[in-house]
Amino acid sequence: MISRMCNGVPPRTMALLGALLAAFLAAPWVANDYLLTVLIFILYLAYTGQAWNIMMGFAGQFSLGHAIYVGLGAYVAALLFTRFGIGPWIGLLAAIAVAAACGAIIGFLAFRFNVAGVYFAILTIAFAEFARLGFDHLDVVNASAGLFLPVAQYAHNDLWRLRGDPTMFYYVILAATVAAFILCRMLLHSRMGYFWLAIREDEQAARAAGIDTFRYKMYAVMISAAVTSFGGVFYAFFYNNLFPEQVFNISNSVEIILGPVIGGIGTLFGPILGAFVLTGLAESLNSVLAAFGLDLPGAKQVFYGVCLLLVVVALPEGVWPPLARRFGLKRGVQ
């Protein structure tokens, strides 16, 4: 299976992947807790960006409401944990089921009634907003007062209950990001992946070629939702508090898509590179400003805006595709 997965990947790409993985694995030994927290956030964005990429990058369905799947994953797992003592890994199964079901409802409504393009994006925003307002009034999750998870005392790491120090969370999100990368590569090079690409490029032509576009778009939405839900579970157990206003907020949806947009929509490396470029450089900017004794709140947001502007104007494909072409990494791993 591994050899099949690596099939067609240029050696220098394999070397790059290996070096990257080794660097990530070694990071906790050299990085302080601050850097580790930044890396956790980068990997979280890379993971959720990868999940969003399945829907938009592969199948061409533009979602602007992915916060709903993060939120559902977070709330389902957190609720099971706080109310029934059910651990996050069991909770994850429920979270995946709920998020996939939600994705199925949105997908069914959209694809059954030919809601596409920007209208589909608006529909996804609408659902995320419904969820935000609904959870704001849902007493079982403590409504707008917020759902708090009991906090661990870090005497030891409990992987089964996801209670522990940042290093444990780092390896969890690293493993998830690697798994999402592998899953996306497998999906992209599967029969379904090729169908998605056909749908993305020209849905009518795909339908004319005999592809059941409704079914494969539904698969894309459900898989993307299910994968995203783990991001929510991670978020809940890492930050330990959930407020509907924050979790389901459209700014979260936008944050999820920024990585792939900057890195390159539809590519495997794009979401990872985009998350690094955005968060890594923004944090560096903060450090540089602090070193010069400058206190400029909001500089990061301005930086995000400038990055987006530069990418839209100079690199409309995103940062990764030209880099991959330049260094001969294109074949195999996009």
Add this chain to the structure above:
Amino acid sequence: MAYIRTLPSRRRLLAGAAAIVTTAAAPVVLRAQSGPLKVGVLLPRSGFEAGIGQDCQRGVELAPAIFKSMGLPELSIMNGDTESNVEAARTRAENLINDGAQLLVGAFDSGQTTAVAQVAEQKGIPLVINIAAAPQITEQGYKFVFRNFPTAAMILGDAFANQKEVFATVGAAPKTVVFMHVNDTFGTAMAKGIGAVMPKFNMPYTIAQEIAYDPAARDLSVEVAKAKASNADALLVVSRLNDAMLLTREMVKQRWTPKAILSMGPGWYEDQYLKTLGKLSDGPLSFVPWYDPNKKLSKVLEAALAKKYPGINLNTNHVFTFEALLVAADAYKRAGSTDPKALADAIRTTNITDNVSIGAGIQFDAKGQNDKVKDGAVQNRGGKLVVLAPQAAADAKPEWPMKPYQDRV
């Protein structure tokens, strides 16, 4: 090759020994040094809470000069912007600690504060919360987290107690109120809280009608018409700034002046409300965490604010952020050390009576909560704010009933 062993001279030996002793003692010297305490201040100074975060920052900027006059040790402030989100709050907390912060202050919002609290607890760095009302924060068994701000339940309880005190002072009380509230997260939570807490206080009024509205509404004429038609004696309201101004303008237009406006949230006491509406802003009562104008330090803080930021009234944001730093400076003075554990121990035994907020002073219970802090009843008077209750903090008598809007020239 010839090898000549040279013994160190006595002078060199002494110098070496001194160097070793100095190096070994360095941590002790560092911990006990009299330099400024490095305090990381986490506030949402960008994002959707930027306005409030920047207002809190004013409290930070007023602190150094006042502390100096009080004989408190110097603080070295390290600012961190939480960007109004949980992820950035956690990252900034880690960053500040990594950069040497020995104590944290912040972070205004309950979600962001929870994220910061975890980092503080894990690192064993004391966190003094300036503003955050979620009760859960001090229910986690934390050893390094301290809150000098009332919990949501304390805020609501005090609000009703203060209302009753105001009614007793004026010898009158509304029989009915119309309850208007925004339908956002805050408004809905407050509406639920009021519904749950009010029965415990045996209030003299009943809620004749409840009207929820969108905080982003451009027109509240229908809602105000409904409120007026309810014939309620008073308006009980949970709003924000823009809708508070909109409601007032609509009440003026519809010639409806209730006997009292009882606000349980922001908006009605804010500077922009007072400045925008001028004489029409007079009269509403706000029940909020506030400062005691009779306390010596309040007068000092008020004077400092007026000097540095003319035209801005002292408010909750300034007061509680300033007090969080006061707790830090006081603890540092008593601990005589920047060692986080010693600081946390010192904070635990805090007993500041010369403070600003209403109540007996600043002390922390076993959970790290200041259970002595009280809310106040505040009334708008001629562009200023006076405190009516609790009695110990009052600096004016209530103006009751409200002067009709149409009689204000």
